[in-house]
Amino acid sequence: MTDVFGRSAEAWAGAHGLPLHLTWLPRVRENLRAFSGVFRELYPDGAVRYAVKASCHPALLAAVREEGAGADVASPFEARAALEAGMDPRALDLNGNCKEDALIREAVARDMLVVADSVEELALLQAAATTEGRTARVLLRLSGFELGPVTGEDIFTAGPWSKFGIPLGEIPGVLAALDTWPALRVLGFHTHIGSQITSPEPYLAVLGRMIDLGADLRARAGACRILNLGGGFPVNYLDAAGWEAYRRRLAARDGFCWNDGTGGLQPGPDGRLDPGAWRGEAYHSPWPKEAMLRAVLQGEVRAWGRTLGARQALAALGGPRLLVEPGRSIVEDAGATLCRVAHVRRTAGGHAFVTAEMGVLGHGDALLEGLPNRWSVAGGAADPEPFEAFIAGNLCFSGDLLSRTLVAFHRRPVRGDLLVARDTGAYTSHFIASNANAYPRMPRILLHGDGRETVMAERDRYEGLFPQPQGKR
């Protein structure tokens, strides 16, 4: 039996049908506790604002609240779900580069912490706060950091090509003009570097810069009360040895990657692929999840004109509240996706692939980022040699795969077998999922750990995709 969160894969399939997405809430709680534990130990005035976009439902957010965390919300429905979960609006950060007027007004009226994405937004906030007769609590989101290749280009959100944030060069002007927005209380700064940041250096670079800007803010406004380091805390899709082996396989160009691709491997000076030179999102970090927060708090920053301990530098600023917005690292390893095998075939070029009964876009970001989610086939005795195959699902193009690198199954799957993908809790079946090929998106079930279940999303129905004319059944 292949155990998935305490039951066999077949039992889950029987209970909910396939394909199916499960989230194991006890793991979500564990991950949140690990982050708050690091804060308790190293920086008591720190707090977690779970990035709701990673996986959203009021029942999940109620557990986040019970664990003492707030939330980073970035849309009207995310904000509503967090409020419905009973979260204190003051524990919500409102992020986003296109906040609607009504959302800005609601945030100001309820005293959420608004992360201002642009100078233009400061004017909108000023108008909303004046209308509401309130003072808005605001952080300034920063962009334009030169940090080098810290993760996948498209998920690096703090650089010169970011669509988010106020360019660093404009901050002195903003601080000099704070009187222009008398209804705003600028409490500090925010930077979200991007997702899957696998080394502490970028965090420390950004933190040092925010501390120095905090000193400028303090000189202008009396205090810098909050710094928000965003999310991006990494998840280990592969252990250290697996990550090394993964890059070696890519470098060997032995058909490990679909279409003889090279993933993020870069050629060395001699033109050969170098397993040590990876560019883009990495699938392993020596500092996964809360270990990254620990490394940052125990690391050194460049601030106050010298290099010093991060906590010492924060203390010199008056010990501002430190917020983090982890998403992926809270829910990714709490998720699993189950689907049925349709076929096991070979391409014209002789490459083995398993086709699953699942819309490829149902798998969310794995398709876009090529994540090596941990796939397995449920049950059965092992073959003498693992069976290596790519995994395809339902979508039009040849490159639209559920796994673009070979998966080593313990046996050759056959039609009707169950496949299980682990580490699929974040940005998954309802993040980028679409109804391509009129394929229904799968249900998402939240498992509370005590036998209770919450349906976070139902399986799409035909009538939902194609609303029926009145009177027609």
Ligand SMILES: Cc1ncc(COP(=O)(O)O)c(C=O)c1O
């Ligand atoms: C502003 C902000 N904060 C936090 C996060 C969460 O990032 P991660 O899931 O990598 O922790 C995101 C993700 O896009 C974000 O945009």
